Amino acid sequence: MTDDPQAPYAAALASLPLMTVRRLTTLIGAGAPEAVWRTVAGGGARSLPGLAGVLGASVAEVSSRWAEAAGHQDVSASWAQLRDAGRSAVWFGGPGYPSRLAADPEPPPVLFVEGALDQIAGPAAALVGTRAATGYGRDVARLLGRQLAEAGVVVVSGLALGIDGAAHEGALAAVGAPPVAVVGSGLDVVYPRRHSRLWQRVARAGVVVTEAPPGAAPEPWRFPLRNRVIAGLSDVVVVVESRATGGSMHTVDHAHARGRPVLAVPGSIMSGQSTGTNQLLAEGATPVRDADDVLVALSLAGTWSAAGRPGSVAVEPEPEPEPALDRIASLVLEAVDWTPTRTDEILRRTGLSLSAAAVTLTRLEVLGRVRGGGGWWERRSHADRSP
């Protein structure tokens, strides 16, 4: 990858203005990137095979814009800048291009990479879901992320808020397969800003890839395209929590188009954030009850547990018995639902004063039995007690 003399030109082509995936696919398919670049810079883009058809009526205007932009660009300087930032690029047909994507119906023509791309080897599972996740969804994403990574499964997600972030955090907490993030902006444009630290950690421990050239803003149209790359890089797609209209459903469509199994985590039928996942289950998606269900879908359950890999889900010791609770604590715990419950509802059910209930709830929180804040409390399963 480092020695690929064509990569700087592929990256330069991807950075041209008015570039779309379809146009770039045609350009990359038209020959060696260096030769194509020289043709484009010379204003001869329209003569490249297939491009006139893709561009249609705007062919003259786009060709001249490209020629003008190419004339202003110093390919080796841009490449040096990219490399200095610890980044790289691969192109469809070039060395180092991920084999899973090479067989994809819509392969990304050029991928910008931060981290070691060759780590995306072996089984891979996408963990996707809503940005406005509930505490339950986050817990599940974090748990699955950690256990899958420990079992040696590469966890692919999108570094978005909510489920994506929790999945990456889980994968980072494990000693196992590296995390992989597919993002919708340039590698130098961290989005969402709140995840800048998580972004760095993922890049250091695993790899962050994107189709967007450096400097590209996180424009809305890039995210559905990003979702197709997530589906393409994974063997299975797990939807942790999503509304029926959520962006994760696009990832599901892409997975279906590629014949990848889709799994869904069951959610409360009272929760709007689970309407999409529950609908997927109704349509026949495999339910995910724990990481084992994902490993089965990856045809891995036997291999990993047979290997007796320490820390893998299959051989995880039984959870420790719960410490006994006193009468008040049991009463309060009983009054908290598995979905967010209002504090005043808890008071009504228990008959306690707010200050008495607050102490007990906080004690239960420290024990990992409930989670709360802002006037809401919900129970936590014993599966994931890591804060």
Add this chain to the structure above:
Amino acid sequence: MTATIPAATLLGVDGHAVDVEVHVSNGLPCFTVVGLPDASCREARDRVRAALLSSGQAWPQRRITVNLAPSTIRKGGAALDLPIAVAVLVADGVVPAEAVRDTAFLGELGLDGSIRPVTGTLSLVDAISSATVVVAAASAVEARLPRRHRVRSAEHLTEVIDALLGKAPWPDLPIAPPAAVPQPAPDLVDVRGQPHGRWAMEVAAAGGHHVLLVGPPGAGKTMLARRLPGLLPPLDRAGALEVTRVHSAAGLPLPPGGLVEWPPLRAPHHGASAVSLIGGGSGWLRPGEISTAHRGVLLLDEIAEFPAAVLDALRQPLEEGVVRVARAKATVTFPARFLLVGTMNPCPCGDGGPPGSCRCSEQARQRYGRRLSGPLLDRFDLRVPVMRPLVEDLLAAPQAGRSLESSSVVAQRVAQARTHAVGRGVRTNADLPAELLDVLAPMDTPATAVLEYKLRVGALSARGLHRIHRVARTIADLDGADVIGEEHVCGALELRTDIDLLEQA
């Protein structure tokens, strides 16, 4: 031929003594006012002349010069009408100088000779050193508040002239209605449910903590906030005088007893300008809403709708308890030590609901949260979730113990708790300096353990820690505990919400 009558003029909320000197001499008939009068003060010429003529006096056809000393202070308002009229009469020889010895006058004159009350009477009278003060009948109750002067009052200029000439006694002073009528404030007993809100009001009153109430529309945020003044202890005499001075100077109606004895509540609409909130204005430096809320409650309903510049202007007064308004002609200091209550919705759609149920986009929520600047947000020790009451609580029979305490019961606990703060050398716990918290507000081991846990999982920041510490101290005070215990810290944590609480992992 000359006469000098003591009077006073208002600058901000403070009175300044003024001598009204009148010189009557031979020459072309004319009437001039010198000594830095502003427009309304210069208009006194026409009012005084008409009032004297209406009172059956002849206008001296001579050269009349009025000087308002000291000439460095700008004189505004119409309070000098009456002293000018009396001074003209004395200088013209109608009233003997002996009759007005050691007597000050304050009042605006109508064209028919009637005497009208003026704003800031309390401060004006307070600035006067003469033994006797003559004011409008409507101001008599207020003028007696400093308790240093013999107060005379009259409704008409003729009554003043007759009394000065000895033709008639001074009119009787209006009888002041009995003071300290219990405040007809809304009572906490009307609030159903709302365990967080009720407790937060109690803690805010006890600790002087500024409160941000976060909840969906119609949840009862404003209802709760309006009950906060009723939980505060009544003002002591010094405090009541301070507040009355501001209210009088701002031209607000005073209670029948003349003294504002209960903590005031001011609730400006979010269309308010910075000047109306802070004070100032051209010409007349008027106290703003934050000063009329002095020693009371300033309620900023829908605080996120206030312009950012207006809100940020609150930061200095919140810090110092006073606001200094500087204009080219004068700089005045208004008192502004108030309890700030803000209300806002949890997000633009305002629906609230369980975490994760809001449909606002991430950007919209962040933009909404950013309307309050960090430094201002930092002032709110209490950020309390308020939810629509449960149906069961709304319909519950009014006997369920704690949840239906009346304001007077809570106010007793509050008064008790406030004495503890005074013992620590601060007015209220909200003023406890961060560096002395560990010394002045020690915690026991279980309490520390809870905070340690919260810090370790990242649910609490260093600044948040100080806020929780202060609030926990107040809760412990309400509980009568010397050391902050686990239950107090947990209570403080329960009373807190983050603006973008939905994003808490």
